[in-house]
Each structure stands twice: as structure tokens, then as C-alpha cells.
Amino acid sequence: MDAPRAVILDLDDTLFDDTACTRAGLLALTQRYGLSCDADDLFRRHAAHIHAIDPLLFRGDLDAHGARTLRFTRLLTDLGVFTPDGTAATGIYREAYRAAWALLDGATDVLHTLRRAGVVTAVLTNYVREVQLDKLAHFGLQTLLDAVLCVDDIGCAKPDARAYHAACAALAVAPGQAVMVGDSWEKDVQGARNAGLGAVWVNRGGIPAPDPAVPKVARLADLPAALGLVPA
Structure with missing residues (x-):
């Protein structure tokens, strides 16, 4: 070349x-909510929710925090958590994600x-x-x-x-x-x-x-x- x-x-x-940080954040969520999840399957599910929500973020319908809140509300609902608090879940995830930067x-x-x-x-x-x-x-x-x-x-x-x-x-x-x-x-x-x-x-x-x-x-x-x- x-x-x-x-x-x-x-x-x-x-x-x-980003992959290592994301996995750290997801692990913190599973521990907080007492979930037993295959780490790779959880990573794929999380990525699918990002893919579905990103268009709303890119159009300006949501800001970054709003996109995260919706993402974790949907993800935890998908994992069987009843009426999850997306804002609280975002805080748990972000703390672990940033700590792993x-x-x-x-x-x-x-x-x-x-x-x-x-x-x-x-x-x-x-x-x-x-x-x-x-x-x-x-x-x-x-x-x-x-x-x-x-x-x-x-x-x-x-x-x-x-x-x-x-x-x-x-x-x-x-x-x-x-x-x-x-x-x-x-x-x-x-x-x-x-x-x-x-x-x-x-x-x-x-x-x-x-x-x-x-x-x-x-x-x-x-x-x-x-x-x-x-x-x-």
C-alpha cells in the first residue's frame, strides 16, 4: 500500500x-437483578436493542440518556424483570461501563x-x-x-x-x-x-x-x- x-x-x-466495557456493564446488571444469563447471548440481545433504538437517537427523538433508559427497560423486560426501572438500570450499567474504560x-x-x-x-x-x-x-x-x-x-x-x-x-x-x-x-x-x-x-x-x-x-x-x- x-x-x-x-x-x-x-x-x-x-x-x-467498547466490547470489554459493555460486558462489564452487563455483568453488573445481571448481578444487581439476580439474573442467570449466558454472557454471549446477553451481549447479542443488548446489541439488538441498540440496533433497534439507535435510529430514534440519530433522528433526535431521544438523547443519549433517554436511549439508554429505553434500552435497559426493554432488555430487562426481555429477560423477565417485571416493570424494570430503566433509569436505575442505566445508572448501574454506566457506572460499571465507565469503570472499565x-x-x-x-x-x-x-x-x-x-x-x-x-x-x-x-x-x-x-x-x-x-x-x-x-x-x-x-x-x-x-x-x-x-x-x-x-x-x-x-x-x-x-x-x-x-x-x-x-x-x-x-x-x-x-x-x-x-x-x-x-x-x-x-x-x-x-x-x-x-x-x-x-x-x-x-x-x-x-x-x-x-x-x-x-x-x-x-x-x-x-x-x-x-x-x-x-x-x-
Whole structure:
């Protein structure tokens, strides 16, 4: 891969360990409500409720707190809790979720490396600014980024081509000069390539790639080499 002028990164499960934090929050809920749940099944159910409620959040029908309250009311009802208090459940989840906040290994180092190489960088995320800026500020990552674009900033979400093009415009580069980096094949690789960008897949689980020609990394430390910025 020829070295890009710009690198656009996903946030959750690319730089920030959202999966581990989510599992910590869900575990706290099961303990509080005395539920016996398979952790993986609970994670999938929770993700399904997020998927169903996110359109209301993105349209502005709910704020982030309202979306969480509805999510946990529905999730606990689904798990057999009678008339759950969604606000209380949100508090339990959020306390454990925030206590588990962590960056994925190499996140800060790779942003420093990209900056030293003269590459402009952005985060492009399919979640709302209120939440995502809080994460970035907590770890001081904003100072290492040239732009942050959230779903409520641009009015569309990956894999809509307009999302990637908005990030390119914010960095003053053409799509062909930028590479999207992220853990979702659909949203961070396929969508970006369809929009004219390059892509690198962050594939920590060793999942077979739908297209073996796409560069992939198992850890962020390997990203600069995959981008052609340092010798492999």
C-alpha cells in the first residue's frame, strides 16, 4: 500500500475497547437483578436493542440518556424483570461501563506515529458526539486528531458514502488520498472502498477476510507498516 495523506479511524473496538466495557456493564446488571444469563447471548440481545433504538437517537427523538433508559427497560423486560426501572438500570450499567474504560493496546502510540509521519487523522464514528467526545477527552486523544466526526455531525452513518466523504473534506483530502481503519468489515472496509477510499481491517480475531487483498492487522502496532509508513 502506498502511504496515505490521511488516516480515518473508527473509535469503538478500534481505538477504544467498547466490547470489554459493555460486558462489564452487563455483568453488573445481571448481578444487581439476580439474573442467570449466558454472557454471549446477553451481549447479542443488548446489541439488538441498540440496533433497534439507535435510529430514534440519530433522528433526535431521544438523547443519549433517554436511549439508554429505553434500552435497559426493554432488555430487562426481555429477560423477565417485571416493570424494570430503566433509569436505575442505566445508572448501574454506566457506572460499571465507565469503570472499565480502556484503550486498546497501541491506540495512543499509533496516533503519535501517524502524526510524526505527517499524516492527518480523524475519527469517524457511528455514535453521538456527546458520548464519543467524552471518551476521547478522557484519554487525551483529541489532541492527536485533526478532526472528529460523529453521526449527529454529518447526519448519516457508515457505510453511507457521505460519511467517509465528510471525513475527507474535514481533512482537506480527496478520497483516494485517505485510508479508513476499523474493525467492521461492512462499515470500515467495504463502505470505505465503495466510497473511493483505501481501507485496513483491524481483525483481532483472525476471521477470514471476505477479500484477502485488503490489508489487515491483528494489533494497532502493526498499522503503520500496513499503511506503508514504516518498513514491514
